[in-house]
Amino acid sequence: MSFLEIFNGYDRAEVARxxxxxxxxxxxxxxxxxxxxxxxxxxxxxxxxQAYLEPLAQKAHRVTQRRFGKTIQMFAPLYVSNECSNGCLYCGFNAANKVARRTLSLDEVEAEARILRQRGFRHVQLLTGEAPRAVNVDYLEKVVRRVRPLFSAISIEVFPMDEAGYRKMVAAGVDNLTVYQETYDRQLYDRLHPFGRKKDFDWRLTTPDRGGAAGLRSIGVGALLGLSDWRTEGFFVGLHARHLARSWWRSRVNVSFPRLRPADGGFQPLAPVSDRALVQLLCALRLLMPDAGLVLSTRESAALRDSLLPLGITQLSAGSSTAPGGYGHEHDGSEQFAISDERDAEQVCTMLRARGYEPVWKDWDRVFLEDKAV
Known part of the structure; x- marks a missing residue:
């Protein structure tokens, strides 16, 4: 059964009740x-x-330690384009925003990638808006092949593709896919996406399944926290993650917890999510999905990221820029959102080691899959 069929079998109001x-x-x-x-x-x-937050956190900690030990995988985002034809009201890349637009050339992408490699990163996440005239599958394939020699793992968080598109990504060297549904509330989704390809709720909802069918090594999902009631959104994120783990058992499932941050356009959270609520959601998802990777980006403050570490987080970004060319040119292009934790990779790693964790720069290499002549 597809996730669309599973999802359509639930009434959102009944779930909330x-x-x-x-x-x-x-x-x-x-x-x-x-x-x-x-x-x-x-x-x-x-x-x-809420009255059981401490025992919930303790159990989430025990489960995480048992499954992952005290290791944290490090990664960095690399924005290759902020051009976009979608009208997402909450996003700095919204096509209606009057901001500087830029798509990096292959040489510029490689220059950014080399900066990240020099900083120690061996896992990079490539990100774009959705602008078919500027950024398409062929362009991304060239980008991936250009930076593939520099990294042991490559993730993409880009526009949804069909299965054939994802197979091209896999062949080029992509390992991981992340796609946020943003909100699992159909009516709200429609209002928040007034125009553009992203307006198609069902196409986006079924994207992770197409990635799984194409053979991607891991698939990441999440909701943009602050758009709707976090408890109901959290349920559907968990439902989606569980479906992916059962349907595409060869692929690892990751779950992210992005909260709305300030961005061009001035969109304000419709349903703010407190730190305590974020803790409850994170811990509940850890217990539902003991083997899932849980990802926390630089959207959150340094203090909160440090505090959430023991509760289930397994992947952290560091020293991030959300603007194309932002590593080599600090103010070159508009950002998708403002980051909160501004520490560089070395500072984050120092914090991890002080807390008894081991930062992992490289936990995977495609060479493991290559046949070796005897």
Whole structure:
């Protein structure tokens, strides 16, 4: 069964009511469970679970330590274009925003990539807006092949493709796909995306499945926190992640927790998410998905990122720029959003080691898949 069919089988209002109806006994049962059912997951997202935040955090910590040890994978985003034809109201790349637009040449992409390599990164995430005339599959294929020799792992967070497009990405050297649904509320999604290809809710919802079918090594999902009720959004993120883990068992599943940040256009959160709520969501998802990678970007403050480490985070970005050419030219191009944690990679690694963690720059290499002549 496709995730679209699974998703369409749920009524959002009923999900919200079921979460709100959970009581202390439901939370206690969920905390005692070895494997969570969806009803248990709802209980851990519920208002009743707020009184159990400490035992929830402790269990999430134990599960993470057992599955991942004390290692944190480091990565950096590399924005190759901020051109976009979509009208996403919350995004700095919104086509209606009067900002400087730029798509990097292959030489410029390589120059940015070499800066990141010099800083120690061996895992890079390539990002773009959605502008078919400026950035298409062929351009991205060339970008990936150009930077492939510099990195052991390459991720993409770009416009949705069909399965054939993702197969081209895999052949070029892409390992990982990240695609946020933004919000799992159909009606709100429609209002937030007044024009552009991204307006197609179903096409975006089924994107991770196309990536799985194409053979990507990992698939990442998430909701943009601050657009709608975080408890209901969290449930559908978990439902989506669980489906991907079951359907594409050869691919690792990652979950991200992006909260809205200031950006060109001045969009304000419709449903602000507190730090305590973020902790509850993160811990609940860790217990639902014990083997998933949990990702926290520089959207969050240094102090909060440091505090959330023990609760389930396995991947961190550092020293990030969200503007094309931003590593070589600090103010070259408009940013997608403003970062909060401005520490460079060395400072983040120093913090990790001081807390007993080992930063991992390279935990994968495609050479592992290559046949060796005897």
């Amino acid at each position: 079921d979460i709100a109806a959970c009581g202390a006994a439901d939370v206690q049962r969920a905390l005692a469970a070895e494997h969570l059912r969806l009803g248990d997951f709802m209980a851990l997202l519920s208002p009743a679970a």
